[in-house]
Structure formats: C-alpha cells, structure tokens
Amino acid sequence: MTMTLAQRERRAATAPTGLPRLLAGRPDLAGHLAAFGPLPPVAAEMQAMTARAGLTGRGGAGFPTHRKLEAVAGRRGPRVVVANGTEGEPLSAKDKTLLIQAPHLVLDGLDLAAQAVGASRRVICIERGNQAVYAAVCVALAERRDESVEVVVTPRRYVTGQEAALVDFIDGGPGRPTRERPFERGVGGRPTLVDNVETLAHLALIARFGPEWFRQVGSPGSPGSALITVGGRVDRPGVFEVAMGTPLSSVLQLAQAAPPRAVLLGGYFGRWIPARSARQLTLDAASLSAHGAAVGCGVVAVIDDDSCAVAELARVAAWYAHSSAGQCGACTWGLRDLAAATSALEAGSPDPRVTSDIQRWTAMVKGRGGCRLPDGAVAFLESGMEAFADEIAEHQAGRCRRRDHRLLPTPTPEAWG
Ligand SMILES: Cc1cc2nc3c(=O)[nH]c(=O)nc-3n(C[C@H](O)[C@H](O)[C@H](O)COP(=O)(O)O)c2cc1C
Ligand code: SF4
Incomplete structure (x- = not known):
C-alpha cells in the first residue's frame, strides 16, 4: 500500500x-x-x-x-x-x-x-x-x-x-x-x-x-543535512547537524575553534587544508573536490599554532601502520616504512632522503591495498607534507617551536585474535 x-x-x-x-x-x-x-x-x-x-x-x-x-x-x-x-x-x-x-x-x-x-x-x-x-x-x-x-x-x-x-x-x-x-x-x-x-x-x-x-536544505549537488564531528583545538568539541554546503567557517564558529593553522577534513581518511584555503570552503562535494577533499565521514579537526603538526603526522602514521590487517605487502610494509620515516622527521632528522622516501613510498602504496586503508594514509600524509612544509623544514633544521605534541587521538587497535 x-x-x-x-x-x-x-x-x-x-x-x-x-x-x-x-x-x-x-x-x-x-x-x-x-x-x-x-x-x-x-x-x-x-x-x-x-x-x-x-x-x-x-x-x-x-x-x-x-x-x-x-x-x-x-x-x-x-x-x-x-x-x-x-x-x-x-x-x-x-x-x-x-x-x-x-x-x-x-x-x-x-x-x-x-x-x-x-x-x-x-x-x-x-x-x-x-x-x-x-x-x-x-x-x-x-x-x-x-x-x-x-x-x-x-x-x-x-x-x-x-x-x-x-x-x-x-x-x-x-x-x-x-x-x-x-x-x-x-x-x-x-x-x-x-x-x-x-x-x-x-x-x-x-x-x-x-x-x-x-532537498530543502543542502546544495543541489550535495542535498540534505549531515552530522559533523568537530574536534582538535576547539573550545566546544562535539557533533553538529548542519546543512550540506554550510561554510566551513560557520562550522568552526559553532565549535568555537581556535584560529586554525590548518583543518583536517574527513578524518584520518581525509586531507589537511591550510587555513588560507579553508576559509573559502563550504561542506559539499563541489567545493571540497577542488582541493581533493570530501565531507567523508563528516570529521573536521583543527590544528593551531601551538600544536606540532609533524608530531601529529608521525603519531597518525604509526596508528595507520598498527591498523593494517597485515595481508597486503604494500599495506603491511609500506605503512610500516612510512611510519618510521615520519617518526624520523619528528625526531629532527636532517637527512633530505627522509622526505623523498616519504614521497616515493606514498606513491608506491597508493591504490595497492586490498582495501582503501593505504589510500587513506597516503591522502593524510601527502596533504600534511604539503600543508606543513615550513614546519617540516624547521624540524629538519633541528628546531620545533610548538608547545603541544599530542592533540589528535590515536587509540591502539585491538590485537588480531
Ligand atoms: C579502512 C576502512 C574503514 C571503514 N570504517 C567505516 C566505519 O567505521 N563506519 C562506516 O560506516 N563505514 C566505514 N567504512 C566504509 C564502509 O566500507 C562502507 O563503505 C560504508 O559502511 C557504506 O555505507 P554508506 O554507503 O552508507 O556510506 C570504512 C572503509 C574503510 C576502507
Ligand atoms: S590494504 Fe586493507 S586488506 Fe590489505 S592488509 Fe591493509 S587493511 Fe588489510
């Protein structure tokens, strides 16, 4: 009926x-x-x-x-x-x-x-x-x-x-x-x-x-509403239901975000967008795809001037390596090597081969997994290397002037039974 x-x-x-x-x-x-x-x-x-x-x-x-x-x-x-x-x-x-x-x-x-x-x-x-x-x-x-x-x-x-x-x-x-x-x-x-x-x-x-x-809310290409989780350096972290197409700046206001240095869109599967580009964005496919980003699972995370982005990249790269199901070579070994190289960056290795290794290995693991886990790691690291290039150079010169080295959560995955 x-x-x-x-x-x-x-x-x-x-x-x-x-x-x-x-x-x-x-x-x-x-x-x-x-x-x-x-x-x-x-x-x-x-x-x-x-x-x-x-x-x-x-x-x-x-x-x-x-x-x-x-x-x-x-x-x-x-x-x-x-x-x-x-x-x-x-x-x-x-x-x-x-x-x-x-x-x-x-x-x-x-x-x-x-x-x-x-x-x-x-x-x-x-x-x-x-x-x-x-x-x-x-x-x-x-x-x-x-x-x-x-x-x-x-x-x-x-x-x-x-x-x-x-x-x-x-x-x-x-x-x-x-x-x-x-x-x-x-x-x-x-x-x-x-x-x-x-x-x-x-x-x-x-x-x-x-x-x-x-369709009464949202944009013609991305209709409806979405639940967005806002975290990182914000005073009011939480879940907000917003119309697709909402300006990212409005979402940051809802969560009382600190002035961002960069914003991670789509979570650990997503991409870092520097603040200067983030200001123009709206949360819909048309606006974000121009930056290779997407609303994804609806995560928006803010990093500010006080936080060491290289430490965040290294910790999340290690989380990715631990998350691998250990079945595909590119994922098992590639994510392990990427985590080691990112950790060397954080430790202040001056060796220029570290950044070129990261670039080479991200290209090697991209699209090579049985599932998209390695692609998530690649998007996160590639966009992070670009957004935080200055800070990476500071680390390579042996300097890190950021106070906070632990902003984003990286829970230990349960062991395989
Ligand atoms: C590594 C990995 C982890 C995922 N984790 C989740 C998850 O926690 N929740 C979820 O709904 N989809 C997750 N997905 C996406 C699912 O494979 C699937 O596409 C999704 O559940 C389909 O629902 P949708 O079409 O309603 O988005 C994950 C995908 C990958 C590659
Ligand atoms: S790419 Fe996916 S399927 Fe292959 S080892 Fe990694 S997690 Fe498992």
Whole structure:
C-alpha cells in the first residue's frame, strides 16, 4: 500500500523545518513517534525516492545510496542488510551520538532498507567498548518488540569497519577485508547491503517526508543535512547537524575553534587544508573536490599554532601502520616504512632522503591495498607534507617551536585474535 498524495501532504506538514532533523527527536519510542510520526508504507518506492532525494552514503565514500539499494535488490535469493555503526575513525563521534539520541530512526532505516531490497536478515554492528550505544540500541529493540535484529559487537579496530571486513566478522572470521564484494557475496554468501547508520537514518526521514523535503536544505549537488564531528583545538568539541554546503567557517564558529593553522577534513581518511584555503570552503562535494577533499565521514579537526603538526603526522602514521590487517605487502610494509620515516622527521632528522622516501613510498602504496586503508594514509600524509612544509623544514633544521605534541587521538587497535 502506498501513501496517497493527501497523506503525503499531511506528513509533509509535520516535517521538521530547518535543523536539526536527525537529532530533532527523542531516544524513546514514544518521543520518536511524537516527533516524526509512524513509518509510512513506502518501501516499494524507496529506491526511487532515494534517487530523487540524491542521498549519498555518510560512512565515508559518499556513494549514491539508491545505486546500492538497486545493486542488492537486483540479485537472486535471500538478502541481508547490515547497519554499520562501528565508527572506528578515532576523530568521529557522530554515529555514536546518533545511535544514543535517535536509535529508532536508524532502526526504521534498517527496516526500510531491508524491505526495499527484499532482505530477511537485519544486522546492526557496534564497536566494542561503547556501552551507552549498545544499551540504547538494545532498549530501542525491546521497545519495538523486535527480536529478529542481530546486534553484533565488533573489535576495536578501524579496518573492521570496512564493509567486506564487517561481513567477514559477522560470518565468524577475524574481521579482515576480503576480496568479496558484499553486494554480490556478503553475509552467509548472500547479497548484502552495508550502509552507515546515519545513511539509514536519512532514509527513514525521506520515507516520511519525501525527497523534496530532504532537498530543502543542502546544495543541489550535495542535498540534505549531515552530522559533523568537530574536534582538535576547539573550545566546544562535539557533533553538529548542519546543512550540506554550510561554510566551513560557520562550522568552526559553532565549535568555537581556535584560529586554525590548518583543518583536517574527513578524518584520518581525509586531507589537511591550510587555513588560507579553508576559509573559502563550504561542506559539499563541489567545493571540497577542488582541493581533493570530501565531507567523508563528516570529521573536521583543527590544528593551531601551538600544536606540532609533524608530531601529529608521525603519531597518525604509526596508528595507520598498527591498523593494517597485515595481508597486503604494500599495506603491511609500506605503512610500516612510512611510519618510521615520519617518526624520523619528528625526531629532527636532517637527512633530505627522509622526505623523498616519504614521497616515493606514498606513491608506491597508493591504490595497492586490498582495501582503501593505504589510500587513506597516503591522502593524510601527502596533504600534511604539503600543508606543513615550513614546519617540516624547521624540524629538519633541528628546531620545533610548538608547545603541544599530542592533540589528535590515536587509540591502539585491538590485537588480531
Ligand atoms: C579502512 C576502512 C574503514 C571503514 N570504517 C567505516 C566505519 O567505521 N563506519 C562506516 O560506516 N563505514 C566505514 N567504512 C566504509 C564502509 O566500507 C562502507 O563503505 C560504508 O559502511 C557504506 O555505507 P554508506 O554507503 O552508507 O556510506 C570504512 C572503509 C574503510 C576502507
Ligand atoms: S590494504 Fe591493509 S587493511 Fe586493507 S586488506 Fe590489505 S592488509 Fe588489510
């Protein structure tokens, strides 16, 4: 049964105006239904509605969501949908915030996606150690009296959030990326849709209020809103829901950022943008792609004059090396050598070969991994070497005038079992 035009218009009249949208409701079922109303029976139209809305994935790659729905729906046999709430990116907190504040929106999206692709199995993945997130999801499922959604707790490892790795873990493996493409051969060998939890929550709003409502905020090429985690040197770190296309300067103001020397966009998978270029940017694909950057998973991190960027590059390069799943040579050895060279830079090595080695090795590992982990390291380091060239020269001359050598978090990944 589809909604009539009159029903849809009535629903549109109750739609949240302005922002926040995703964070406009409450965590409990009664509060959620009071804010957003029940889910209308639009599953059959979901692919077309998602295409009209122009929703793109909020997990990092920004792939059009309707194409992922189509790819899985077009396969034969039983299918699976996985909500990716692992959020292993150390700078990101938006998925945890969303799951705590609006678990029903994510679960509505999971149900809709499952109906849209004809999936009988629904799974939600949460990284170990996030007790509040786990509790919020379990309470929400109990409120819905839904015992058929599987809640899978994953190891604390960035790389297990990659979609094929997640499938491997759900199937009882260690959670390493595999060569399989989940939409063809995913959980239990079945075609599987893996979507980020924020993407699914947007789906739940598009189903209720329609694609035109979704496009009322954002830019034509990057419609809708996004959850942005702002961190680094800011007085008010946190998660903010903003319209796509919002000026980066406004986002920095929301978080009361220190005057930035550079801004990291997209987290450790993203790129450093020097402050002089960052001032002009808006958070959408068109503006950021000119700098090789993207909104990605929605992380904005600020580094100021007091912080040693070379120390940050070295620590994150070491984190990348530890994060490798140790399966591909370029990733295992390349990231290890890049970490060693970046550490030598931090230590003040005057040897000019260190910077040329970094340039050579980044070119060598780019595109050479079984998953995109090495590409993330390359983007982070290449953009950092460019943005902080002056400071790197200071280090090579044996000087570092920055006070703070530890700004960004680099948690130790859980050991492989
Ligand atoms: C190393 C690596 C780590 C990733 N970690 C996450 C993650 O923590 N959460 C997430 O949603 N996507 C993560 N992704 C992206 C997923 O592979 C996948 O593209 C995403 O969950 C799809 O959802 P979306 O289309 O809704 O964005 C990661 C990718 C890579 C290469
Ligand atoms: S690139 Fe690294 S993390 Fe990705 S599959 Fe290969 S070894 Fe594993």
